[in-house]
Amino acid sequence: MSIVLGPNRYGKAETRLVRVVRDGGRHHIKDVNVSSSLSGDMAAVHLTGDNAAVLPTDTQKNTVYAFAKRHGVDQIEDFALLLARHFVEAHPTIRHARVEIEEYGWDRRGEHSFVRRGGEVRTCVVHHDADGRTTVVSGLKDLVVLNSTGSEFHGFLTDEYTTLQPTTDRVLATAVTARWRHTGGGRDYLDSYDAVRDCLVQAFAETHSLSLQQTLYAMGERALTARAEICEVRLAMPNKHHFPVDLSPFGLDNDNEVFFAADRPYGLIEGSVLREDAPDAGFAWE
Template sequence: MGGFELGDNQYGKAETRLVRVDRDGDTHAITDLNVTTTLAGDLAATHLTGDNSGVLPTDTQKNTVYAFARDGVGEIEDFALRLVRHFVTTTAEIKQARVRIEQYTWDRIAATGHSFARGAGTRTTTATCDGESAWVVSGVADLVVLNTTGSEFHGFPRDRYTTLPETHDRILATAVTANWRHASTGRDWAQAFAGARDRLLTAFADTHSRSLQQTLHAMGERVLEGDDDLVEVRLALPNKHHFLVDLAPFGLDNPGEVFHAADRPYGLIEGTVRRSDAPDAGLAWW
């Protein structure tokens, strides 16, 4: 029997919750984040012998997030880049750092400067630095969308276990998770995010869907078409099924008006759309 060796490994602090309030007189702004830091490098000693001389404590990683926030957060892409560059330059054994941030949306309630309501969707970013280069992925998660018509699903293979009827008009609903990779690390992040999110929604709304896969590809293409700095986009679209309820036992018809919204099980459609002339990213951490 052969020996053993240490394979790929990483460690970090998961889900550090950070809320920063910026106060401009009576008008306040909220930045509400969930930050996960992940580090990798020359860490064989701690795994093999328990020598922790190269292990930056995860508690230190958490504290760094809070300390950096004291100077302001700004756009989450910039905040993530600040953190990853710090981690790879302050501990010799750390060769690669990744920071993933989820930003929860808060909408201001009219006529107040300090009252907010939770908004739709979660803005996300992941920044990675290997000491020589850095790259950024932005995105959105849990963006729930629905079309009441304009969706079909038919022509699929049938076997002895197939009970799903074909449909030429159905509700199509999903909770969009999309991540798009930037070619550069210095740009107007807020504008880029707003544009990509708007194109996702517009593509979902104006695509006559014959499958959720087709819709996914249309959404990915639209995101890339509107921003030359974006290289590829990855999407995950769970099919949030809505089934027409049979009201015949009650002597009632149902002309496409009453549905049962099922939460599970659900179809999960995933895919990537990339520029045909873009080199393979080769980024294991993106």
């Protein structure tokens, strides 16, 4: 029996970085979480423990901090591109770099005072390899949205274990994780992010939903129709169930007014929406 080494990668996960820019007495902050993963000619380190091809994960962490000082941190996509290209181009044994960044927003409350913003987290993932292929994926997570009506669910499969009752009026709530793949680089990623986010929110609000799957598709379709710079949207949407509470023991009616918000278990709806002619990313882009 022959045993061989399969696909592998290594890196530094969750390097926390806060970059302060002092513009006189007025400060600006960038608060991010950076994770890097590298792959390439790594057989020897696994098979014999030879570290000659390995860039230490501590070096990857230090690079993040040094580049933040040297180049600054503006759009997270640009910063991720800078890091990914550096890792591949500076070290011949590294053939592929993946850099993921999460950004945490802060609202200004003074010249140098801020309050951490709630809600969703902006994200990006950049891939770059030694053949010059680059993929930029922007996204968000924990975007919590809710429609208090305008959602139905009926006509589904049933069997001897089915207890769920059909409904023509329910609360539809979810915490959206979305990622969208760009067709090229060199753009205003913030403008693109704001526009795609608006498309997702508007489609959720305006779609009379017969299923969360239908809403997922409508959200991806809206973003792709409106924004030519993206070619694929991937969405993960847990169904944050809201169940009407039985108030009859107390002599009260409940016409979809009082709900129990269950946190688990939950339905998880996932899917991708893409242009028919979307270019192949060349590699898995998660």
